Amino acid sequence: MILDRVKPLDAILATAEKKSLHRSLGAFQLMLFGIGCIIGTGIFVLTAAGAQKAGPGLMLAFVIAGLVCIVAALCYAEIAAMIPVAGSAYTYSYATMGEFLAWTVGWALVLEYAIAASAVSVGWSGYFSGTILNEFLGITLPQWLAAGPLALGGEPGGFINLPAMVIALLVTWLLMIGTSESAKVNAVLVAIKVTALTLFIGLTLTSAYFDPDRFNPFLPAGVFGGFGTGVGAVGAAATIFFAYVGFDAVSTAAEETKNPQRNVPIGLVGSLLFCTVFYILVAAGAIGTIGGQPIMGPNGVPFPAGSEELARQCAMAQYSGALVCSDEALAHVLREIGFSGIGNVLGIAAFLALPSVILVLLFAQTRIFFVMSRDGLLPEGLSKVHPKWKTPYVVTAITGVIVAIGAAFFPVGQLADIANAGTLYAFLMVAVAVMLLRKSDPTRQRAFRTPALWLVGPLTIFGCAFLFLNLPFEAMMVLPIWSAIGLLVYFGYGRSRSHLGRGVVEVVDEIGGQDHDFPIDTPESHPDR
Template structure:
């Protein structure tokens, strides 16, 4: 029976849920996307979104906090991120549609919760994409300067405002806008083309990191690990918190549900595969870097891995190659995070939570063109003109909240739908999802209070939009999709 979209606000309308079993069968209402992405390309999506600027520069922050025991910190951060990734793997195999945590929350916790999660995800993907594009601009400048000795003028390299005192300012961050535009063109051309380009860039960035490890191991000294944990257990834990955010990005795999071949098997494999690749390369880089340089020298080493190579080899050549690798690395991150945001908006448009424009698919390219253009314009404006420094911790809240919702969703679906077909099951249930919730909650508790205020304000605005628009245009509310029995 159709639900009245203009009915009074009640618990039953706010918490109505999408039918899980139709999603598990791959059935969707409204526009659909073409399934062209295989396991390898999807794994590269996860790796591409995760291995970005973090590993190139995080050691300068993390090593002074933990000493050589930063290796243990990498393992702890990987375990925390891995717990969430494993929960994502089960949810992706149970609800194999586009939309990531938004779609999972819609199927398990209800419509208004899904909109709250969507606010988290859009903030995470939007701000982080813009911030990464700004970072790409800096690394591009470094690579150009190393190769040619020429520097871009400040007017086209920096935004007119800065959140950091005495930081350089300009008129527009033009390289960041160019990067967003290139990613937009790729995404409009097609998902399979974007996946192919991303896979190539990921292979290049992994090759560059492997090159760093090989060169660093030529200067390896075991005595650099002698005073293994100078800051004690507390230092190891602090460094793990710093490093954790270098693992954010694995959830990008779950945004591709509508475009993956055999999603119930492919998505879990890609998530777990990406997790192991990321942890393996992070540990390889950390061990080789500390073996090549005393841990006391990492503090304040702004050039990160590039500087280590320059010290070892006595020439800037290899450092320049690494800088070029960083430029490629960040391009890959921007491409995948923009892709993820467009697919979340696509799922919301298809559900009626946003105007139909966001779910419109081009008959020629089989991509949501208007949606992609809107995302590109907003991200480019943020990257070009807005200081984003204060919003990075807000991104962390959005990401960790999404991780918690996914872990909670695993428990709810196991209880509510024990016989639901699952291509992957979380090992160690229910301990694993509970540990994931606790680990993410612990990191959330360490964030500044003003970050929570900004985040709460954004979510309230988004929920107000839902009450004014989404609730009345919901496909569930209009009877286009039948709600889950007992879903209120």
């Protein structure tokens, strides 16, 4: 049976039970934590791509993506509170649906985090080139060094995005030698981001340049552009879903929350609602001041974001200064309406904050890879820990090179769409896992129970599937192709070498660093039967 290997939940929870976590977080603290985790990459780097897909309907797109995130977050909270150990959705799936489906989830997460790190690197490159080099140092990086072959903006046909590649490799190196984020530094960066965006909203919405007529037509590409087209408000929602990734960090804090049944949903829903309103105001300010209508193709459909056709249009004088053509959209808006100094401050905020996001994404990706390797599903050499640095340096180096290549040659919009494909699949599987656990293990202690799971669970599955089908066709196809490669690896290597298949589950105590072997009874552990 292909679905016969399910990792015992008791073995996984043996790790969590050794932790003694103090319940100290309230609803307001969770909300602040969530806002800090969510606001960042997407709003800085995807505003232009979202506007090209939906025009002023970008504001509706933020609402649609936010609603899908809310129901997904409620599912995530229950299972994260039950299984607070390494591995995220991969571990949850292993404990409920078995090794095969867990492999598909882990493999998708590897894609998600790596491609997301590439997307953030490209976003950082735009602010580095536009704000740091151009505005402050008066240096204009040649187009062939500032953009990949299909990158958005300026003259089409760049060769390589050198800054994006360099920052990806630099963060990889820092991660390999064991550099970690300081909580205080991260808090300062969050404050900088929120302050800069609040200034942006205040300046744009009160600006003399603000004109309500710029919102007409509100939905130039419609609400639903059609499956696989990636346009319209729903298509834009599938892309800017990237701007919400990070909310799952709130759900992992359920074990440390006072009265989690009340405070976790308040923290999750509250932070997502705050960010949704914040994002809508940012979009309104950008579009209302300089306009955000998409550049239409000859068939009346917006040119694909990040395409060579759009880059050619952006190079024309008539679209000079257009929001949809900018590599650093928010700083660009402020410069266009006479606030160059504050625009540069916002650019500096992005320049400072985005590398920390790359680090977190690379950290998460390498740890998923690490856990899969530790389970025997990937070569154990990948989980080798450096004797001096105490980090999984092999898998970190491999990941970093792949991330750097993606950042060097692909535009941010396409990278975000591909990353979202893996994210949406993982969130869908988490909803399935929660519902299965309710049926298979109803008496298990749950620090938080998803309210109305009979409704929230199916809504999560439908919402994630719907957004996935509204990604551009090319982005949708990456996931099945990547999954097919993963199946070859699983059946060619992982299944026969799996620790679970050989009858041993290894659980690592994240605090004490101790290994615990739990012998289990499987057909593979008794070949003589």
